[in-house]
Amino acid sequence: MSLNSELVTINFGPQHPSMHGVFRLRVTLDGETIVDLEPVFGYLHRGTEKLAEERTYVQIVTLTDRLDYVASMSNNLAYVSAVEKLCNIEVPKRASYIRVIVAELQRIASHLMATGFLLNDLGAFGTPLMYCFREREKILDLFEILCGARITLSYMRPGGIFQDTPQEFWDDLELFLESMPNQIDELESLITGNEIVLSRTRDVGILTPEQVIDASLSGPMLRASSVKWDLRKANPYEIYDEIDFDVPIGATGDTFDRYLIRIKEMRESLKIITQCINLIKPGPVRNEDVPLIIRAPEGEAYVGIEGPKGELGFYLVSDGGISPYRCKIRAPSFINLTLLKEMTAGGKIGDLIVNFGSIDIVLGEVDR
Amino acid sequence: MTKSLNLNTVVQNLPDTLKQEVNTENGSLYVNSKYIFEICRELKNNNKFQFNYLKSISAVDYVEFFEVVYHLDSLITNTSLVLKSKLYGRDGNSINSVISVWKGADLQEREIWDLMGIFFEGHPNMKRILLWEGFKGHPLRKDFLK
Numbered sequence: 104m105s106l107n108s109e110l111v112t113i114n115f116g117p118q119h120p121s122m123h124g125v126f127r128l129r130v131t132l133d134g135e136t137i138v139d140l141e142p143v144f145g146y147l148h149r150g151t152e153k154l155a156e157e158r159t160y161v162q163i164v165t166l167t168d169r170l171d172y173v174a175s176m177s178n179n180l181a182y183v184s185a186v187e188k189l190c191n192i193e194v195p196k197r198a199s200y201i202r203v204i205v206a207e208l209q210r211i212a213s214h215l216m217a218t219g220f221l222l223n224d225l226g227a228f229g230t231p232l233m234y235c236f237r238e239r240e241k242i243l244d245l246f247e248i249l250c251g252a253r254i255t256l257s258y259m260r261p262g263g264i265f266q267d268t269p270q271e272f273w274d275d276l277e278l279f280l281e282s283m284p285n286q287i288d289e290l291e292s293l294i295t296g297n298e299i300v301l302s303r304t305r306d307v308g309i310l311t312p313e314q315v316i317d318a319s320l321s322g323p324m325l326r327a328s329s330v331k332w333d334l335r336k337a338n339p340y341e342i343y344d345e346i347d348f349d350v351p352i353g354a355t356g357d358t359f360d361r362y363l364i365r366i367k368e369m370r371e372s373l374k375i376i377t378q379c380i381n382l383i384k385p386g387p388v389r390n391e392d393v394p395l396i397i398r399a400p401e402g403e404a405y406v407g408i409e410g411p412k413g414e415l416g417f418y419l420v421s422d423g424g425i426s427p428y429r430c431k432i433r434a435p436s437f438i439n440l441t442l443l444k445e446m447t448a449g450g451k452i453g454d455l456i457v458n459f460g461s462i463d464i465v466l467g468e469v470d471r
Numbered sequence: 472m473t474k475s476l477n478l479n480t481v482v483q484n485l486p487d488t489l490k491q492e493v494n495t496e497n498g499s500l501y502v503n504s505k506y507i508f509e510i511c512r513e514l515k516n517n518n519k520f521q522f523n524y525l526k527s528i529s530a531v532d533y534v535e536f537f538e539v540v541y542h543l544d545s546l547i548t549n550t551s552l553v554l555k556s557k558l559y560g561r562d563g564n565s566i567n568s569v570i571s572v573w574k575g576a577d578l579q580e581r582e583i584w585d586l587m588g589i590f591f592e593g594h595p596n597m598k599r600i601l602l603w604e605g606f607k608g609h610p611l612r613k614d615f616l617k
Contacts, residue, residue: 145601152586153610316546319525319575332546338473402497405542405553407526418529418540429611433527433542441577470601 110138117146121224121456124466128455135451140444147470155430160186160261160397163430168255170432171468173216176209176246177410179259184340185417186261189404192393197386198263199341204276204379205249205258206408207372211283212242213411214323214365217463221362222294224460225303231293238286241279248272261397263389273380280377287369295363304359308446308458311356318441322413323364324462328356334409346378358461365463396425412436412463432471436464476520476550484519485510499553504539507556508567508593514543514552515572521547525573528580530587532613537564537589558589565590568597586611 112131116122125146131139151170155163167178180202187194194202219235243253248271250258258265294300310320315328325332333350335343351367353360399421407416413435420429439462446458478495485493489510492503502510514522526542541554558564568591570576580591581600588609591597599606608614 145603148601150610314574316523317574318577319527319573330546337546337549405527414526416527416542418527418542420531429529429531431527431529431531437578437582438527438575441575 108134115455117143121460123220123460123464126464126466126469128459130452130455132452135453137448137450137452137455140447140455142440142443144466145470147466149471151471152430152432156426156428159395159425160399160427161395163427164259165255165257168257169467170434170471171213171410171412171415171436171465172254173465174209174213174411175254175256176205176258177213177408177415179256180206180341181406181408181410181415182417183259183261184408185404185406185419186397186399188406189402189419189421190261190393190397190399192262193390194263194341195387195390196342197267197383198388200379200383201264201268201388202259203341203343203346204376204383205246207375207379208242208245210372210411211369212239213463214369215239217365217411218290218294218362221358221457221460221463222300224456225300227300231290234286234290234293238283241275241282245272245275245279248275260389260393262393263387265389267388276376276380280373280380283373284370287366291366295366301359303454303457304362304461305357306355307358307450307454308461309355309357310442310446314442314445315356319438320413320442321435321439322410323361323368324413324439326350327353327360327364329353334407334414338407340406340408342379342382343375345382346375348375348378358457361461361463398423398425399427407433410435412465412468413439432468434468434471436462436466436468437471440464440469473544473549473551476552481520481552484517485513489513499540499555501555501557504556504558504566507539508569508572510554511541511569511572514554520552521545522550522552523547525569525575526551528576528583530583530589530611532587532611534613535559537587539566539583539589541569563590564588565592567592568594570594585609588612 115128117125117127127143129141151166167182168175170178215235219232222231247253310328312328312330315325329352331352348371353364401423403420405418407414416433418431419427422428447455492506494501514520522543522545524544524546526544529540531538537558539556543552583589585599
């Protein structure tokens with residue numbers, strides 16, 4: 104006797120705790136096995152690229168805060184770098200160091216969120232997430248000292264940063280750098296060797312190096328599949344060529360590797376920040392020749408930086424006016440979703456959530 | 472440091488059939504839109520280029536024409552190239568999809584169709600991605616008055 108089974112199509116989201124925002128998955132299931140999957144998004148689409156065509160170059164900085172809202176500093180950095188390339192603006196050395204310090208702090212904050220929510224999705228409800236949030240809070244406090252804001256920072260400007268750092272920032276940063284390695288160790292002692300985590304994430308959602316390159320994935324997704332590619336090394340921007348750090352890569356490209364890469368990258372970020380503190384010298388932090396209303400010369404520029412989620416790029420086209428003619432955003436979270444179906448189809452529905460969590464998307468950036 | 476490839480060498484290394492279809496201008500390689508698929512396949516598979524990574528696809532509305540811009544990278548040789556193609560006319564614009572060359576084109580091409588209204592022939596799932604089905608027009612076009 105054989106049992107009759109029927110395919111069932113269900114909606115995951117858009118309101119669902121493990122969808123990381125307003126994201127919907129239309130999943131076709133055969134029992135517990137995923138047959139087909141289609142991501143549906145756009146619920147948070149605000150038309151950032153169109154809005155940018157109506158704003159001046161400095162005003163757009165505030166729009167970029169709202170893309171990947173857990174990593175505003177990185178968005179600021181990518182955008183101002185593109186404007187600087189377009190208009191040939193020089194950045195003072197001190198500003199470059201501060202930019203790298205805050206961008207790496209932001210990377211740690213973003214990776215903490217990714218790790219916390221991955222564990223949340225695994226069913227370790229609350230506790231690991233709160234551990235991560237406790238550390239992230241310290242970084243947000245540091246940002247608050249710098250610019251008064253905690254999430255939507257708008258700290259950078261074309262030609263430098265908004266203002267120099269107060270002494271209080273360096274004191275608190277010193278304390279943070281002292282405590283953070285132990286906190287990462289603590290987090291790892293809870294997660295890395297945990298048998299439940301291992302059995303849920305090992306060999307789940309394996310992506311081969313060929314697959315990830317072909318699908319234009321970037322950031323930790325790329326490196327977890329043992330592709331040694333990091334824009335900070337491959338195409339150094341700011342002062343990364345003066346800094347000594349490693350690019351960790353994974354072995355198998357499964358969900359566990361994607362988790363572990365983020366932990367290792369946090370440690371590398373701490374190394375980078377420590378070196379920057381030793382190298383930084385007093386000086387101006389803003390190019391005073393840059394006017395408030397920038398009139399970019401006719402032309403175009405593409406700049407991509409290594410954001411926490413992957414390659415974050417801005418492609419600006421100027422017609423000589425005070426706002427860009429076209430501002431295209433290469434959003435890493437958006438493109439990292441390309442292989443979601445390949446990662447999950449044929450697997451169990453329980454693994455879908457884990458796979459999805461390991462991509463680490465932010466809907467503000469996916470939908471723009 | 473990522474180097475951008477010398478465009479004259481790129482043109483020289485292309486097969487004769489494609490040579491006539493390309494020209495260089497302002498540091499980018501322009502290609503006749505009918506040959507976009509062939510040239511992308513060549514740029515990826517030819518050992519002299521090895522552009523195995525499609526960084527991004529963008530579209531720009533210049534009113535007289537649309538420009539589709541491909542930012543290519545080679546993770547093997549650490550070189551980059553900007554490939555462009557012009558599409559004239561405002562209605563029914565279409566260009567061949569490069570999804571079978573780089574899978575990474577999938578969501579990006581759908582986004583361009585949604586927001587800019589350029590149809591990608593040969594894409595298996597060419598439908599709106601950010602806006603809902605039934606939305607009239609393509610918002611990133613310069614059709615809207617200031």
